[in-house]
Amino acid sequence: MERRAMNAARWGDRFGVPAALFSVKCLAAAMLALYVAFSIGLERPYWAFLTSYIVAQPMAGAVISKAVFRAVGTLVGAMFAVAIVPPLVNAPELLVLAMGGWLALCVFVSLMDRTPRSYMFVLAGYTACLIVFPDVDTPQTIFTVASLRVQEIVIGIACGSLVHSVILPGSVTATLLARVEGMLRDAERWSRDAIATQPVASLDAERRRLAQDVTELHQMAVHLPFDISRLAPRVRTVRALQDQLSMLLPLGAAVEDRLAQLKAAYGGTVPTQVETLIADVREWLESPVVDNASRASLAQALIDRCAALEPAATPDMAWADMMRLSLYARLATLIAVHRDCRDLADQMATHSRAAVTPRVAQLLEGRRNRELHRDYARAARGAFSAFVTVVLGCAIWIWSGWKDGGTAVMLAGVFLALFAAVDNPLAPLKGFMIGTIAASALGALYGYAIMPRLDGFAMLALAYAPALLLLGAMMASPRWAGIALPTLLGLGSPVLLSSRYVSAFGSYVNGAVAQIVGIWFAIIMAGLLQSAGVEGAIRRTLRAGWTDIANRATLMRPPDLRGWINRMLDRIALLAPRLAATRADSGKPLYDALRDLRTGVAIGELRQLRLDLPMQEGAPLAAVLGGVSRHYRGLDPDGPAQADPALLDDIDSAISDISAHPRPPVRREGVLGLVSLRRNLFPDAHAYRRAIA
Numbered sequence: 048m049e050r051r052a053m054n055a056a057r058w059g060d061r062f063g064v065p066a067a068l069f070s071v072k073c074l075a076a077a078m079l080a081l082y083v084a085f086s087i088g089l090e091r092p093y094w095a096f097l098t099s100y101i102v103a104q105p106m107a108g109a110v111i112s113k114a115v116f117r118a119v120g121t122l123v124g125a126m127f128a129v130a131i132v133p134p135l136v137n138a139p140e141l142l143v144l145a146m147g148g149w150l151a152l153c154v155f156v157s158l159m160d161r162t163p164r165s166y167m168f169v170l171a172g173y174t175a176c177l178i179v180f181p182d183v184d185t186p187q188t189i190f191t192v193a194s195l196r197v198q199e200i201v202i203g204i205a206c207g208s209l210v211h212s213v214i215l216p217g218s219v220t221a222t223l224l225a226r227v228e229g230m231l232r233d234a235e236r237w238s239r240d241a242i243a244t245q246p247v248a249s250l251d252a253e254r255r256r257l258a259q260d261v262t263e264l265h266q267m268a269v270h271l272p273f274d275i276s277r278l279a280p281r282v283r284t285v286r287a288l289q290d291q292l293s294m295l296l297p298l299g300a301a302v303e304d305r306l307a308q309l310k311a312a313y314g315g316t317v318p319t320q321v322e323t324l325i326a327d328v329r330e331w332l333e334s335p336v337v338d339n340a341s342r343a344s345l346a347q348a349l350i351d352r353c354a355a356l357e358p359a360a361t362p363d364m365a366w367a368d369m370m371r372l373s374l375y376a377r378l379a380t381l382i383a384v385h386r387d388c389r390d391l392a393d394q395m396a397t398h399s400r401a402a403v404t405p406r407v408a409q410l411l412e413g414r415r416n417r418e419l420h421r422d423y424a425r426a427a428r429g430a431f432s433a434f435v436t437v438v439l440g441c442a443i444w445i446w447s448g449w450k451d452g453g454t455a456v457m458l459a460g461v462f463l464a465l466f467a468a469v470d471n472p473l474a475p476l477k478g479f480m481i482g483t484i485a486a487s488a489l490g491a492l493y494g495y496a497i498m499p500r501l502d503g504f505a506m507l508a509l510a511y512a513p514a515l516l517l518l519g520a521m522m523a524s525p526r527w528a529g530i531a532l533p534t535l536l537g538l539g540s541p542v543l544l545s546s547r548y549v550s551a552f553g554s555y556v557n558g559a560v561a562q563i564v565g566i567w568f569a570i571i572m573a574g575l576l577q578s579a580g581v582e583g584a585i586r587r588t589l590r591a592g593w594t595d596i597a598n599r600a601t602l603m604r605p606p607d608l609r610g611w612i613n614r615m616l617d618r619i620a621l622l623a624p625r626l627a628a629t630r631a632d633s634g635k636p637l638y639d640a641l642r643d644l645r646t647g648v649a650i651g652e653l654r655q656l657r658l659d660l661p662m663q664e665g666a667p668l669a670a671v672l673g674g675v676s677r678h679y680r681g682l683d684p685d686g687p688a689q690a691d692p693a694l695l696d697d698i699d700s701a702i703s704d705i706s707a708h709p710r711p712p713v714r715r716e717g718v719l720g721l722v723s724l725r726r727n728l729f730p731d732a733h734a735y736r737r738a739i740a
Contacts, residue, residue, distance in 0.1 A: 070519030072210050073103045077515065078508045080206035081544065085504060089199050093544035098203025100535050103211065103522065111212060114204040116167035121200045124174025125193040132179060136186040142179075143441040149175055150460055151434035154467045158426035161419050165468070173461040176437070180453040223264075227288065227392050230260045234295055234388065235332045238381060241299035242325055244306060244317055261292050262620040281400070287410045288391040291384050293612045297645045298381040304726055305374035312367040312734075321374070324352055328382060339390050339404055346386040353379035360714035362707040366734040369702075369722050376719055418610040420617045424587055429467030432576040436463045440568060451561040458565030463572060470581045470625060472573045478529030480566045485530070486537020487559040489514065494543050494555060514538060537562075581625045586684040588618050588625075592640060593679040596647050600676035605658065606651035615644040639687070642727050649723035650675060656716050664708070667701035668717070671724070678728075690728045698725050699735055 076099040084092030102113045127149055135142040153172025157165035174196075182192045237257055240247035264285060306325070309317050317325075328349055336342040353375040358368045387410060393403050394411075402408035437460045444452030462479065466472035493510070501507050515538070521531035540558065592615060599611065619640050653672060657665040674694040682688065698721055705717030725735065 066520045066523035069103070069523045070516050072214050073100055073207075073519040073522070074512060074515045075214070076100075076103065076207040076210035078511075079210065080203045081508075082504060083202050083206065084199060089202075090195055091199055091541060091545065093539040093541055094196060094199035095203040095206070096544055097536060097539040098200045099207040099210075100519075100522070100532070100539075102204055102207045103519075111208050112163065113166065114208045116164060117170055118201060118204055120167040120170030121174050121197055123171040125178060125197050127171070128175045128178040129190050129193050131175075132183075132186050132189045139445070142183075143438055146176060146179060146441075146460075147434040147437035150437055150464055151430035154433045154464050155426045155430035157464075158429050158468055159421060159423075161421075161468075169464045169467070172433070173464045176457045176460045180457040183453060223285070224396055226260075226263070227395060230257075230264070230292065231335075231388055231392055233257065233260065234292060235335065235385065238295060238299050238385065239329045239332045241303045242306065242328065242378065242381075244310070244322060244325060257292065257296060259620050259623065261289050261616050264289050264292070283411055284391060284394050287407075288388060288395070290609050290613070291388045291391060291410070293609075293616050294384045295381070295388075296616065296641065297612065297648045298377050298384060300641060300645055301377040301723060302374060302381060304730075305370050305377065308370045308726070309367065309374065312370065318371075320356060321371070324349075324356065324378070327352075328378065331382075332385060335385075335389055339393055342386055342389055343404065343406075346382050349382050350379045353382070357715075360706055360711065360718045362703075364706055364718070366736070369718055369735065372715070373719055373722050376715075418613045418617075420588065420591060420614055420621060422584065422587055422591070425584060428576070429463075432572060433460060433463045433467065435576060436460055436569065436572045439572070451557045454558065454561035455565035455568060458562055459569040459572065462566060462569040466573070470584055473570060475529050476566060476570045476573060479533045480563070480570065482530040482533030483537060483559075483562050483566055486534040486540075487563070489534065490537045490540050490543055490559070491555065493538065494540070495552060498543065511538065585622065585625050588622055589640070589684045590682075592618050592643050593682045596643060596650065597676045597680040599647055600650050600654070600672040600679070602654065603658070606654050608648065608651045611647045611651060612644065615640070615647060619644070646675075646724065646727040649720050649727060652716060652720035653724065656713065656720065660713065667697075667704040671697050671701050671721070675724070675728070695725070695729050695732055698728075702735060 077096050080095040080099040081092055084095040089095070098117070102117055131142070131145050131149070135145060150172040153168050157168035157172075160168060178189070178193050178196055182188060234257060306317060306321075309321065316322075331345060331349060336345060356371070357375045358364070358372050360372060364372075387406060390404050390407050391410065394407050397403055402411065437456065440456035440459050444456050449455075462476060463472075466475050469475060493514075497510050498507070501510055515535075518531045518535050518538075521527035522535075537559075540555070595611070595614065599606065622640060650672065653668050657668040657672065660668075671694070674691070674697050678690050678694060702718060702721045702725075705721065706714055708714050708717065722735075725732070
């Protein structure tokens, strides 16, 4: 039964059934919004029409969340417009600066948010532009214009949300649960490959995919509170699953490295007991148990075997024994994390809010939002670009005296705000240029060849249907959406969809030219002000990770392991597409970022141990952490240097001191952290040998 359903879904995808259904629902929502706007006599019903397409999403929860964000953003932008125009109407310079500053502020905040919620902030910015610039010559009507604009947009939001939520709605929960199952299978396969005694060629690509999966999970979780499914899991459960998935990368990479070291120490093979344990763990990962009680029992048995095989940390411990200790400790944690991931997936799929296991209850306790990488320089650049575009555009508009120049400035500001989050905004802007030119031709055909022959709303809907169905299907494809949306904006022209038909071809041409000039101006400004693009973003992301490590090494408070791993995985997910687009050697920086992730984990372990020890006993660890901080603080993204050999001596000296500590737990934790740090920073160094007194 399940196989037939999957085959049917594949058949449907192959023949474009989901795209066709999405397009039909978009058409129904747009016509409903247009009919309501016409019926109540709104001045500019095209805003309701356009909004219904702008909020359209295949998943009902995503439509509702985007609708809420758009409604809030529209209301805030309208309130700002009403508040700012009356006091500054006689000071156009100050009004321009205020509008530019408002748009810049909204762009900055949206780039700092980095979730689907950021749409709300950028919308608040450019909604004010949409209200103020076209009607700046009639300031006495600004409140009426703003209130009508809010009404028109809310009608579009309501109609889009209603249609997409009622007619064969796509569930965020169903999509999320299906993706989680796929992510878990991918993660288990990656761990099986990582701990294999023979290297697996596709391992690096799988690592990058896992980082992308965690980021995708974070984005989908934003829509969960708006999902229509009664089984929607709590966001805190998704966040907990993200945390556990994040742990798999450093743990799997650590086990892989220790196995390689053991093979080198034992002449290309691993000890029989290690090989047997690895085989059993891989078999457990390959066939995950459905029942969580049986899963916990099998996992605990494997964890107990790891603990029983651990060699004791002693002053005369050999390097091979350190490798085995680290291998068993990391492998046991890896097993526990995979068990926790499956338990959390069960929690997401259950009807009950009660924790399915006591361990899940612990994982859900005190959940908070996921920590993300913040690129302040990029946000400031995007905000500055939006500000300069508005101010310079207004200056040219006022100087030229062009009546429709306000439309061009409005669109330029809107496009700079919309694409501020894109590394290379020129590509989507050029797509919008192509779509706008196509829309101008299509709009002229409709406005002056088809619409004069129409009589009544029914004929209007039938005439628009062929074009809207085609464009709606194109919107469902990321490849064509950048052209389809501006073409839809052309069909929603105020000349075509207004309270009464006006056959003013000159007005239509002026409006079309203003749109093209606005996009062209946005392309020029983006090229001038955001030319640093991808390479600059790569350097800032790498440097942010190194600065984070340098600060993390010297802080005198308990380490936040969860926050560190989340930030680094987010950076890796950001780096992967950027490196692939700009560099032939994209694999090495990503490998280095994964190594830095493991280094930060080891630093956290050593910092916690240092805080637990008296100052004198923790002095060797303080020296090591200080050296690590200096190394990462001095790295240059354009030519990162190797770590100072003196730091290797400090690490070996600390291993010697900690391994002689009278308390076994301190010896074990210290050796584990220092060995990890040594392998991450000096992977090609000779094996550790205890100094002879």
